[in-house]
Amino acid sequence: MDTTTLYQHSTLADLTAGLFSGTLPVSQLLQHGNTGIGTGDGLDGELIILDGIVYQVTSSGKVNKLQPTDKVPFATVHFANYDKVATYSGLDKDQTLERISKEKPWQNIFYSFALEGTFKYLKVRAVCKQEKPYSTLLEASKEQAIFVAQNISGKMIGHYSPKLYHGVAVGGFHYHFISDDHSFGGHVLDFQINQAELGLQAFETFQEHFPVDSKDFMDFDYNNLDNIAEQINSAEK
């Protein structure tokens, strides 16, 4: 089991372009990792992958499990092997990300973090399933559902990507949350930690897999897509 590789199917740029159709079965995705994040077919909700189970938080707030034959348009996974490095108490989002980014000299490589514990406050979003013809990620993100929880225990899983890869991934941090009882989660917008344990895992290799069987992807003209980097920032942060 290779714990030094981060595997990604498709790119944030492809989502930005509106390529929302699922292109990789969950069964194949899980061959490359048991832990990670992604989105569902047709931009149907936020995925968080834990222990080889793909949880889908839909815009109704319901949490489903995806089946092996379900296809995803975008996901980033790895085999979990976190080092416990710290316990954080009382930090808000900005303080937390600042602290994480200073734990290790890893600014130029991909790494994953897991933050497990109790949160005083958590604000998440879930994108809504889109109908064809698809618009862009930026348009779709305008109709996202937002959920807030207080005093909730659960796990945040995410990745750090070097700036050079903004477009391929989200440069900086991108992370999702699921509660311990699997009833609440999504793409994290804001939070305050009560107490949480931080795990970090570095990757030596970033493996980017292209949806080569998707004619929509292969034929897409990215020259028609302005400001991919800015659109990702608006849609994902």
Add this chain to the structure above:
Amino acid sequence: MDTTTLYQHSTLADLTAGLFSGTLPVSQLLQHGNTGIGTGDGLDGELIILDGIVYQVTSSGKVNKLQPTDKVPFATVHFANYDKVATYSGLDKDQTLERISKEKPWQNIFYSFALEGTFKYLKVRAVCKQEKPYSTLLEASKEQAIFVAQNISGKMIGHYSPKLYHGVAVGGFHYHFISDDHSFGGHVLDFQINQAELGLQAFETFQEHFPVDSKDFMDFDYNNLDNIAEQINSAEK
């Protein structure tokens, strides 16, 4: 043997930053491919990898073979499995690249091309081995050696990278040449084909490997590096 993956060690951005020290032994590089391009330790010449042999064209014009323990700072390799798709006659550089880019609808994925045959004219360069403290790729490329040949037979090997990956690689085409008698070669600047056979090979996966054991790389502050994209264009095209 995986013929659908393109493996790259380090990035063009790292070279642009002046990270010229070898960080991966040839023996490890060749586990990921028998064909490709790269540069030597200290930016010592242009590498072209054929049939598992790493040829090094130095700035003196001499062609060496690297040994398994020699380390390279940057290289991109794959296991060759080209489809012969066309024979080109009489085309110049721009016409050739235009034709190659229209052979397949592969503008959004990485692919390799091999162009084997006779060339009326060929202009190549080889960068010069640098001494520490290293400057940037752009500075180093100003002291490159240029060689010209006429009526020469040999092989061009290169990669196409989607624009999104400019910085990680050279967006568009990046290719090196070696003559059939292994006495002449380098990073190709210009050429005219007499007659040459084109082989193409698509990649489903791009595997980026980071020089994680290099403190210079891990500690480098890319925020101090302006216009990586433009510097690569000036140094490599």
